[in-house]
Amino acid sequence: MKKKSAAPTMKDVAQEAGVSLGTVSKVFNNIPVGEDYRHRVREAAEKLGYQINSYARGLKTNRTQTVALILPLLHHPFFSALAEQLTGALMQRGYRALLFITNFDPDAEQRCIDMVRQNKADGIIALTYHPELRVDEGLPFVSIDRHFGTSIPCVSADNFGGGYLAGEKLISFGCKKPLFLRSGSHVVGEPDKRFAGFDACCRNAGLPCESLTLHDADGFTPFFEFLDKHVIRKKPSFDGIFCNTDSLTLLICDYLRSHGVRVPEDVQLIGFDGIKSLGTERYVCSTIVQPVAEMAQMAVDVLLTDSSAQSSALISLPVHYAYGGTTLDGEADV
């Protein structure tokens, strides 16, 4: 094929790859085709220097330029930050965000997806708690924090690494008796790996790690009874607690302090999420910070771009630790 001076078109890619224009379109639009075809089209596109923004233009054809965002709620800082960042990343690419709030209702989640399919949105980015969501093969779909099998890409923070980091930090701040507390959905998700990482770190350090897990419906009383017995009434059996969210960390911190346990002097606490105090740059507790902006950007990239990331089942983005007053490292260490 002779070299062209103008920017290569999809037709050029089809000719170079020896496939039909329809096949090229399918590949660029992330509609399943045989792996061999996908490979040939990608190679041809690369060879010709077919540009990524041309991919985006390709996506545009006969498209709604709309992506559905499905989230359980917005009144928690992690979810509202995620919605803001996702909307911003979509708008930057000329896409509009159709927002669905499901309030953790699996029926509502399924209804949203059915609705999106009927309304022919270009794709879905969802953080759902539906254990058996039915997603059409042809519908571009990116999941956040929940793994639906290898055919649907999932973007999350490095939850395992974050749990491990929380363990390393507590140990480096002098903790010898670690405890993990978790409250949340009973649906299995990426955030469950926070404990796996924490437990692995503690075991590597030769420190046995206890844990207590509650589901949303259980309330918090079992935590308080456990803390009464093992931390408050006698010399604490635990001196370092990793909680699966910042929200839980605040609750535990309040409970301990109101019962005469000093935080961080007697017990150090680390949470997960990276929530900041209203109107300030201070973290509400010492925490493992989720890279919300990067997660949103990655989810949009994976959804709208025919990138190699799309063939990954799980993309975990790096987290970092931040001081927030509930550990002994202090501001100077930040």
Place this chain on the structure above:
Amino acid sequence: MKKKSAAPTMKDVAQEAGVSLGTVSKVFNNIPVGEDYRHRVREAAEKLGYQINSYARGLKTNRTQTVALILPLLHHPFFSALAEQLTGALMQRGYRALLFITNFDPDAEQRCIDMVRQNKADGIIALTYHPELRVDEGLPFVSIDRHFGTSIPCVSADNFGGGYLAGEKLISFGCKKPLFLRSGSHVVGEPDKRFAGFDACCRNAGLPCESLTLHDADGFTPFFEFLDKHVIRKKPSFDGIFCNTDSLTLLICDYLRSHGVRVPEDVQLIGFDGIKSLGTERYVCSTIVQPVAEMAQMAVDVLLTDSSAQSSALISLPVHYAYGGTTLDGEADV
């Protein structure tokens, strides 16, 4: 006209009112028509018992079932709660929410409205800081917190009443030297009435009220310098401060406490918004609570229903006071 047994249709309403079907459609779809026509159509609809959900069905015809929400940001609890409640109220009516985040950029706000018009959304609910937004006459538009003249309905909390209530509370808790602090946009909006209400209350009580207003770009240093001079270095010249947001209240509270001023013993503080501490039912400070759910429901009602509310220029919804630790009333009084 003879009585029909089946549910009345728009055609029946047109016949009863003696107008064309197009006029009925315009009235139900909130497209401007002469006041006489509107009156006749409404009377006919009422006489025939044409149902409100039929209005909604009428709206559906050739419609996108989509409403655009334009907000400056989501990472503040007031905005995220508003977005969540608006989305919920729309979904309850079978509408979808198209979310736009403008980051306070007037160009972005205008672009969003132009985009919505091109994409034929059924209407817009917007909280914008654009002083001279151009909104088409034919496009159903409800503004939150910002008044664009009498042709566009505006929904807000009762900001004047809230300011007055803050004054009454501070005075009833023993304050004699009131101060108002405001930080925010330079664009004139409904929230500006918070000071007017506070000032009116203080004047009625014979207490002169001082105030200090800063715009976003000014930073907070002038507040700190003012507080250093009038509150911290000598016996406080002010014993009750009303701040225009909870966020500002927290900042002022932190600053005073870190400089040895006791809150609420030396100085009492009341904010505005009704923000709760993460994961709890506790307010972050004593505050005037905005009725966010009711504001969202009202905005959606006004946008989608041919109600009398639509002809109001401004709908202010009642606020209430809540204790949050920065006043001397204490929990028992709640």
